Amino acid sequence: MANDSFEKDIETSKELPPKLDIPILKYFWQSNPLFTSNKNSIPRFLRRIKVLENFSDNELRLFSKALHLRQFADGEVIFKQTDIGVGFYFIYSGRVDIIVENDQTVDDTNDSKVNHVVSLDKMDYFGELALLQQQSIRNATAIARESCQLLGIFKPDLENLINTNPTIATKLLQAVSIITANRLFSVTNEVRRLKYKIKQLELESAKSNE
Structure with missing residues (x-):
């Protein structure tokens, strides 16, 4: 695994990658559902993202x-686990693997044990906590697969939106809050499921020892 990450480079240099530059007429032409040749355009892509469904076409x-x-x-x-988070990403193409490195070592080489958590595909999103928390620390590592393309928004972009387009900034923060709440709900259900499974194993163990 590389020593540095894309976000680490941003945090160090304070320079963001180039922004999208789609002229207004081209944007609305590409977003028109009547033109099937535009099905892979960025405007059509954004329209299909469920958490952005409350945005108007102009927004x-x-x-x-x-x-x-x-x-x-x-x-x-x-980005790497323990990096300071700076961006929230939509997967425009390709795939991203999310992995967690345990603190425990597995051998005498002091290499951390790596656990694959999930693979994310086109139209998935990740990294949302970076927009909600100050000095947000990444709790997992994100690695690109299959030469992927990401659409990212960074903290300076959000701050600019708050100043110039507060309605859009509010809708974005609402979307991010929904994503966070849904992830928390999933984790809570998983913890509940695991507790139930542990309880069943304890009961089975107690019966076998009678």
Whole structure:
């Protein structure tokens, strides 16, 4: 795994990648559902993202001006566990693996044990806590697969939206809050399921020892 990550480079240099630049007429032409050749365009992509469904077409256009499109090579590290989070990402193409490195070592080489958590595909999103927390620390590592493309929005972009387009900023923060709540709900259900399974195993063990 690489020593540095895309977000670490941003945090160090304070320079963001280039923003999207889609002229207004081109944006609305590409977003038109009557033109099937535009099905892979960024405007059509944004319209299909469920957490952005409350955005109007013009709000999505304005929101897109705050986004950055970047290509990642297969195996490139987007951010590493314990990095300071700076961006929230939509997967425009390809795949991203989310992994967690345990603190415990597995052998005498002091290498951390790596656990694969989930693979995310096109139209998935990740990294949302970076927009909600100050000095947010990444709790997992994100690695690009299959030469993926990501649409990212960073803290400076959100701050600019708050000043210039507060309605769009509010809708974005609402979307991020929904994502966070849904993830928390999933984790809570998983913890409940595991507790039930442990309880069943304890009961089975007690019966076998009678």
